[in-house]
Amino acid sequence: MVSQINALVGVIATLLIAIYAFRKKQLTEKGVIAAMGVGITLFALGGWTWFSLLALFFISSAAWSKFKKNEKKPFTQEHEKTDVRDAWQVLANSLFAVVLAAIHFLNPDAALFAAFAAAVATVTADTWATEIGILDPNAYSILHRSKAQRGDSGVVSAGGLAAAAGASVFIALSAVLLNTVNNDLAVHGFSDILTAQFVGGAMFVAIVAVAGFFGSVADSWLGATIQAKYECPKCGKRTEQPIHSCGTKAKLVQGFAVIDNDSVNFLASIAGGFMAYVLGVFLF
Numbered sequence: 001m002v003s004q005i006n007a008l009v010g011v012i013a014t015l016l017i018a019i020y021a022f023r024k025k026q027l028t029e030k031g032v033i034a035a036m037g038v039g040i041t042l043f044a045l046g047g048w049t050w051f052s053l054l055a056l057f058f059i060s061s062a063a064w065s066k067f068k069k070n071e072k073k074p075f076t077q078e079h080e081k082t083d084v085r086d087a088w089q090v091l092a093n094s095l096f097a098v099v100l101a102a103i104h105f106l107n108p109d110a111a112l113f114a115a116f117a118a119a120v121a122t123v124t125a126d127t128w129a130t131e132i133g134i135l136d137p138n139a140y141s142i143l144h145r146s147k148a149q150r151g152d153s154g155v156v157s158a159g160g161l162a163a164a165a166g167a168s169v170f171i172a173l174s175a176v177l178l179n180t181v182n183n184d185l186a187v188h189g190f191s192d193i194l195t196a197q198f199v200g201g202a203m204f205v206a207i208v209a210v211a212g213f214f215g216s217v218a219d220s221w222l223g224a225t226i227q228a229k230y231e232c233p234k235c236g237k238r239t240e241q242p243i244h245s246c247g248t249k250a251k252l253v254q255g256f257a258v259i260d261n262d263s264v265n266f267l268a269s270i271a272g273g274f275m276a277y278v279l280g281v282f283l284f
């Protein structure tokens with residue numbers, strides 16, 4: 001079980017990351033509260049390995065959002081939200097991972113850890129793909145391979161797919177590394193189960209990387225099909241916001257009004273996690 005000192009360090013680590021993110025304008029006030037809730041819950045359920053893996057998603061995504069920021073600006077204007085993450089964005093990206101951690105807490109199973117890592121890999125891949133892929137001028141709709149506006153949901157590019165693959169491998173390797181290091185430090189109760197199955201686990205890395213990449217492609221596909229897209233009657237511009245940046249109420253032209261970018265991210269994390277779970281059950 002998690003020792004009291006470790007739990008305290010976990011709370012402090014969560015607090016420091018959240019405060020830093022808020023000061024760097026990566027999170028809104030409610031986003032900070034949501035992130036702290038997620039961080040502390042994850043720490044209590046899974047310890048350092050699980051907590052750190054999700055922290056890597058957040059830290060790496062924040063770093064890439066700074067990368068060539070000015071070059072990306074013209075293509076991010078019609079996005080639903082800014083790069084300051086609010087509570088819904090935090091939950092959309094982490095809620096399914098927390099659910100998996102809770103199930104694993106009650107019923108430890110290697111495939112559940114793979115599913116958790118894949119859910120984190122999915123949202124990491126999606127974020128890296130957005131932040132890096134937007135720099136690739138050759139963007140295409142995932143549905144008809146026709147040229148599309150880069151930065152839009154449902155649009156893919158070679159740069160974005162490469163970034164998604166890189167992120168998936170990064171999270172998969174980090175999961176194994178964190179698990180190994182944390183086991184050596186013996187900071188949580190599941191270490192024996194996990195290490196027995198995962199140290200040097202090439203199969204684990206392959207499953208998480210493939211499922212994470214699959215999840216991010218599912219994210220693009222959902223973004224192109226069911227996600228709400230609007231058109232501003234005043235400027236004629238396409239937008240992902242129900243109210244256009246000019247202040248005019250936009251008209252729904254595609255998808256469902258209830259499905260926004262957050263819902264798509266949440267569904268994609270389920271797709272990625274589920275795929276890894278199924279592969280894990282069959283292959284471990």
Ligand SMILES: [Zn+2]
Nearest residue numbers: 232235244246
């Ligand atoms: Zn407008």
